[in-house]
Amino acid sequence: MRPEAIQIIKDEHLAISAVLYSLRYLIKGMRKGEPANFPLLKAILDYIVSYPDRWHHPKEDKFLFAAVRQRTHDADALIGKLEREHQLGYPMVEALKQQLIAFQHGDSGADQLFFDTAERYAELEWAHLQTEEEQLLPIAERVLTEADWRDIAQAFQENDNPLFGIKPKEEAEALYQRILKLAPAPIGFGNAP
Template identity: 30%
Template sequence: MPKILKILQEDHRHHDILLSILENQVKDAHLTGEPDYDIVSAIVDYFLTYPAEFHHAREDKIYEKIVARDASAAEEIGHLDEEHEACEAFIKAFAAALSNVLGAGIITRSQFANAALEFIESQRRHIRMEESIFFPTALRVLTTEDWASLDAELSDTADPIFGSQKEGQFEALRQEIMDWQSTREPANDHVPGDHKLRL
């Protein structure tokens, strides 16, 4: 398995964990009245930065090589850049809803929950597409030389939550992840693989 693809698949597992925690926060808010806004804010900050600036950029490079190798295969995937733009639009919409809740804006609990759930579903839908169509197509179309070139271009940017250079602003979220993992069932319906992490 090419190094870049391993990183992207691991990213997807991490993203699914964060989406599950966010979903739990939104559902818990119906019972307690409020989610933990520190946790929610940290998840929003993460999705506004790492996936948008690094994860998607790496996928775009793979897609460019697929287009160069096999235009018909690229058509089967669809417009990945538009997919990524849609992902960013959903996280920005949810970030705006969160800002309204924390600031002086007017927003109902239902509107906030809907923005969160739309973001969660958009991300899961995107991950499913990439795992079932994009990545298999890339493995089928690209050559050993293509993957070597992509791996050589990889930056050493570390995931600020799950990577080796952990950022302090996400410390509370890391603790939430560990607490969540200690209580969850081992099965997961969104992305296959072992989600148990050491943070």
């Protein structure tokens, strides 16, 4: 039987991919002259900051990657690469936030800088998610125990951080629904542009 944690991780990857697809879809349109939908772009960046960067990636680092490292050294190089990609994403998102502000203020060249950075970020993240699913998860399935998988599933299922009263899944879902409400149809379907 396939561990529940794998489905949770893949479901989170699917949601992240849909948001990235929306970002690329918007950029493609703006490069063709469509007006910028700044509320939607901000919602997308809020989602990326809130969910993948604050909740999803740190849990992968702390629980999934750590568990695999405890069971085998065969994945050390791969995990190191994935951790570096997590770290590469954080400054790109910070740059995107600043570039979006400059773009919205009409600064010269800010639109193209935002488009280029957003496309690089989306490509990095898509490749990263694919590497996790095609390379790391099969290794994890092979080496992790039922107890390991229970711990990983529990970590990914957490809804609340009682110390701060944060509900990451509710926050991410609210942002995701806001993106869907603001987005022109059809977003999130078909092949990535």
